[in-house]
Amino acid sequence: MRTLGTNKQPGLKRRNFLALGGGTMAASALAACSSGSGSAADDEVGGTVRFAWWGNATRQEIYTEFAEAFTEVEPSVTVQVEPAEYSGYLDRLAVQAGGRDLPDVFWLPANQVTTFAANDVLLDVESLADGVLDLSQIPSETVESWRLDGVLNAPVYSQYSTAAQLDLTALEEAGITDIPDDESWTWDDFLALAGDYSEAAGDGSWGIANMASFYQHAHMWIRQNNEEVFDADGNLSVSPEALSGWFELWQKGIESGAVMPNEITGGKNQWTQTNHQTAIYLTQLNQVADNASFSKDHQLKLAKYPVLPSAEDDYQFLYYTRIVIAQTSKSPASAGAFVNYMLNDERGAEMVGIASGIPVNPAVVDKIREVGDDTDRMIIEMQDRIDKQPMRERPEPPPSGANWQSLIETASDNIFNGGQPVPDAVERALSELQGELDRG
Amino acid sequence: MATINTLVPGETVTPPTAKSPKRRRRSGSVRRAKFGYLALFTGPWVIGFMLLTAGPLLAAVYLSLTDFNLLSDPKFIGLENYVRILTDDPRFVKSLLVTGTYVVASVPLQLGLALALALLLNHGVRGLSYYRALYYLPSLIGGSVAIGILWRTVFGYGGSVNQILTLLGFENLPNWVNNPTWSIWTIIILNVWTFGSPMIIFLAGLRQIPADLYEQASIDGANAMQKFLTVTLPMLTPLIFFNLILQTINAFQAFTPAHVISSGTGGPADSTMFYTLYLYIEGFTKYNMGYASALGCILLLLIGVLTLLNFIFSRFWVFYND
Numbered sequence: 130m131r132t133l134g135t136n137k138q139p140g141l142k143r144r145n146f147l148a149l150g151g152g153t154m155a156a157s158a159l160a161a162c163s164s165g166s167g168s169a170a171d172d173e174v175g176g177t178v179r180f181a182w183w184g185n186a187t188r189q190e191i192y193t194e195f196a197e198a199f200t201e202v203e204p205s206v207t208v209q210v211e212p213a214e215y216s217g218y219l220d221r222l223a224v225q226a227g228g229r230d231l232p233d234v235f236w237l238p239a240n241q242v243t244t245f246a247a248n249d250v251l252l253d254v255e256s257l258a259d260g261v262l263d264l265s266q267i268p269s270e271t272v273e274s275w276r277l278d279g280v281l282n283a284p285v286y287s288q289y290s291t292a293a294q295l296d297l298t299a300l301e302e303a304g305i306t307d308i309p310d311d312e313s314w315t316w317d318d319f320l321a322l323a324g325d326y327s328e329a330a331g332d333g334s335w336g337i338a339n340m341a342s343f344y345q346h347a348h349m350w351i352r353q354n355n356e357e358v359f360d361a362d363g364n365l366s367v368s369p370e371a372l373s374g375w376f377e378l379w380q381k382g383i384e385s386g387a388v389m390p391n392e393i394t395g396g397k398n399q400w401t402q403t404n405h406q407t408a409i410y411l412t413q414l415n416q417v418a419d420n421a422s423f424s425k426d427h428q429l430k431l432a433k434y435p436v437l438p439s440a441e442d443d444y445q446f447l448y449y450t451r452i453v454i455a456q457t458s459k460s461p462a463s464a465g466a467f468v469n470y471m472l473n474d475e476r477g478a479e480m481v482g483i484a485s486g487i488p489v490n491p492a493v494v495d496k497i498r499e500v501g502d503d504t505d506r507m508i509i510e511m512q513d514r515i516d517k518q519p520m521r522e523r524p525e526p527p528p529s530g531a532n533w534q535s536l537i538e539t540a541s542d543n544i545f546n547g548g549q550p551v552p553d554a555v556e557r558a559l560s561e562l563q564g565e566l567d568r569g
Numbered sequence: 570m571a572t573i574n575t576l577v578p579g580e581t582v583t584p585p586t587a588k589s590p591k592r593r594r595r596s597g598s599v600r601r602a603k604f605g606y607l608a609l610f611t612g613p614w615v616i617g618f619m620l621l622t623a624g625p626l627l628a629a630v631y632l633s634l635t636d637f638n639l640l641s642d643p644k645f646i647g648l649e650n651y652v653r654i655l656t657d658d659p660r661f662v663k664s665l666l667v668t669g670t671y672v673v674a675s676v677p678l679q680l681g682l683a684l685a686l687a688l689l690l691n692h693g694v695r696g697l698s699y700y701r702a703l704y705y706l707p708s709l710i711g712g713s714v715a716i717g718i719l720w721r722t723v724f725g726y727g728g729s730v731n732q733i734l735t736l737l738g739f740e741n742l743p744n745w746v747n748n749p750t751w752s753i754w755t756i757i758i759l760n761v762w763t764f765g766s767p768m769i770i771f772l773a774g775l776r777q778i779p780a781d782l783y784e785q786a787s788i789d790g791a792n793a794m795q796k797f798l799t800v801t802l803p804m805l806t807p808l809i810f811f812n813l814i815l816q817t818i819n820a821f822q823a824f825t826p827a828h829v830i831s832s833g834t835g836g837p838a839d840s841t842m843f844y845t846l847y848l849y850i851e852g853f854t855k856y857n858m859g860y861a862s863a864l865g866c867i868l869l870l871l872i873g874v875l876t877l878l879n880f881i882f883s884r885f886w887v888f889y890n891d
Contacts, residue, residue: 216833219853219854220853220854223639223852223853223854223856224639224853226639226640227639227640227858244638244640244856245640248638248640248641249641250640250641391744391747391837392726392743392744392747392748393726393744395721395725395726395744395746395747396747396832396836396837532854532855535834535854538834539834539836539839542834542836542837542838543838543839546747546748546749546836546837546838547749547837547838547839547840548749548838549838565855
């Protein structure tokens, strides 16, 4: 017979508990990775060039092929590609910068360029040996406009403006054939067209998705208010009224039924994400090729941006994708030769086209006119029309203002998802931005 | 040739009183051999700990006292980051509230579900190993990007959840992930779903409870609920405590689901601005790595204090069968 009460039960002991804790602690695996450029003397072309850029899968594939074709020009150079989606790309660059392991050549978006330049991590391309990087085919005033604080450390790879994109197929199916003249249409005309489509197309369709969170379009609105986000000295110069007007425009559109509300889009408001539930889109010209590829069965048309009646004529702007060489590059000559290839080689016209915007080299653009498809020609034609307008200067955001893009997104989120009044959301966004500028 | 000395039961060993030089030499070589084994077996862990935990931790503490933007060298600024966090950062407070809500809601729900299923599986279910594996699976994949994307779709405007609720007669359903009131609950549900890991531990604990305790309780006339409350639960308290500690620490570090579901913004309207996500945004989006390091140090301190409090209060409710 078993005696109860005196024997220790085989339950969990305190000592066992601690052992269990120790035993359950997971061991971390060490993933050591190293990479480095092949070494070559400063003015000697050869070795390995690491090249990083951003884009979707299609763009990654296109540029991988184009980068690999560089070996036909410089057989002594191997290009090691490091593509990524945009958001992951910037995060990775941050980590690489922190580890002093930046790629030799990489793209930089307009918002980040002054941050990198101010921290002296970009190579002045004028320090490259003569003949390595030839910028003679590009108009000299264009090249001069690329300088940051007088230094040519961030050449522009491609450029683009913004425009309205109309799905003619969808509009015609809805019985809308009377499209306003894009040389004179206003935002009221724009919302009226979107509203007409929403009404005609019926349930599940809207004229346009809510695009209030897109900073480049907010920027266009600000410029049409004859203001700028930052002045030439890097001070915040946009007024709360101008920024509020932007969000109120979209609010008005949602209330009238012209704009697809956030509840439906769920934050997926890019053309390729709304699955043809809309007929109109505000687009960067470097996205049109992807949009056209997504909408193969639809005829897309580009129109100039709607305009505020009070806007000066010089509101248009160009956004840049910069191509830079890291100061830490072990072979600046090879990196420079690769940048030269990216900017000037006419193979790019066929292999890349305008996958990331309009090339800066007019000869390459002319070649695209010859060999490109209808979409390419439509994009170039729109850019040509925009270029005919005067464009006042667009100062790049100062280093501590690079985050203004996410503040527009946050303000939009607070208004359209959080129900915050527009003036409060705008005041918060601007005061956060001012705080970041003050901290430097 | 090495010999093995065996001790016959009943035999006693008299410790040597005066060591001969030979014996001293032998004990020295034994000590060296023991140290060699110690180094061999603990070395990899110690090296890993120094390189992967202690080193980065110390670096983070140092960086938290600097202005470091990743692109240039850190500049020492003393406690400025901490002062700003504690006195002039509404998002720090917001992220603490969001994370606190998540921890307080998801950990008890997860442990409750894990315990309930462990009790169910402990009753000799046919195909137990199959169910164990099936229920454990979410613990392995729940924190992945793929599941985050799936969650976003399932709880989206036209997602499966709304389709099912519509079939059940509900109308005007929201986009759960895009609604500031509901978005955090989608992430809480995701965490609760990953109940497999604590469930396995509970299941192992249930197997350890001696059957005679239940026999005694039966003799005393206890019903199933009384047996659960007076035998099962007290005997499981060490494991409940263990799971509570682990899952609380895990919950404080939740990142991937919030990052994926909110597209890295912490939205809508900061409703999924988890502490780790905020830290990440400061460090990798805004390049404020010094500030992010200070946020990391505060999180470490917070988890440490909460764990300590858990241990202190455990003496009032955890039953160790010592």
